[in-house]
Amino acid sequence: MKKISLAAVMLICGFSAFGQAVKDRNVIPVAVSLNQVLRMTVTNGGNIEFVFNTIEDYKNGISSEGIISANPTATSGAMYKTDFTVSSSTRWALSYGTEEPSFWGTDNPNTALALDNVGFSISNNGFNTFAGTGKVAGGTPVGLESLISVPTDNGLQVTALQTYPKVLIQDFGNPAAANAGDAADNSFTLNWRCGTAEQGTVFPMNIVKLIDQNPSPAPDRYVVNVLFDLAID
């Protein structure tokens, strides 16, 4: 009897050990395609021309920021501004510079005008923000600082025009905020000036005004192309 009971207990234990709750699983593959978007658009001021036709212009220069610049007596006008936007899905860098090492005369191609007679500052009109003064890429960010402009000390200084390529704006490297964004995030104005002799801290303009230069620049129409190159940073 004992043996039979023991066998019965074994059987019952065996039954319950094999029963269980049944689960089910399914797998859904998800793919994320990130396409590159990288575009620069000049919305205004694609062609800048300074016309010096008074002695005052030669003395004080011509500037888009005549009232607020270091040279408040310069002739000013909104036509000396270039507005542009950058749309990028990734961190980006904008290089710029002139095709030639100096301005060349159109009437007399043998005459030249030094590039540093022309300069510009940058105004930021977008939601992305420049880092503070003196900061370079990879520095310690404050808040959502995402833009660096070494030639203009992050938008605070006037820089002389340089030959291509010079990095004008780049990503700060802030882990919390990339400079990627659309045209509303990355909207800028270049405030051009010529002959204002402003001394930026990085690339100062020619400190001698046009009227004081020796030899005096020959009357001519001086031209140079300025290239912009937008790339992934």
Place this chain on the structure above:
Amino acid sequence: MLIIKLFPPKIVFLTLLIYLSINPLFSQEWNAARLNVLYGSSLPLNFSSLGKIKKGIEVQTGTRFGISLVDSLQLGHVLQGFVLYFRAFNNQANIKGDVSVLPLNKIRVKAENVIGLESGHSYGYQDLSTDWLPLFSYTNASWHNLNWANHQLNISYECGKSLADGGNGTLLGEDPDYYNVEIEFELVPTGINF
């Protein structure tokens, strides 16, 4: 010696024979469960414009599951509902591209009733992770078996939503690539002694 005395070979053989012959009849599972994919067995998220990259993508009707859940009426085991869990398949730690990776939580998943599971509870959008997380639970003390035709869940997906929109950040600044992850769903029955 004592064991041989207690269990002579004849008795052991007979017991094993009876056990093996009738065990399948008595060791039935406590329930049957099936997670049927009715549509949306794969999901492409194509970020083809800056607007999508900046705002993210939400696919509200991404996958539809049919739920089949049957109680086997095993003594002591009472089926009363289920929980739907999800995670990255094989504990994949990130969303893998050819070159770069994205954090798993850039994808969020939500399960909601479509038909037949109105009294269930949706946990809303949950971050994809390597851990099992609940998406939807359903309990009915007076249990009626569920079948895929009349009990369905809709799975919604969102990817790259901004923090302001309740997501985990946009994909702005991320490298262009073709990223992949497999999401694993598990239907787990619940009830007394489950």
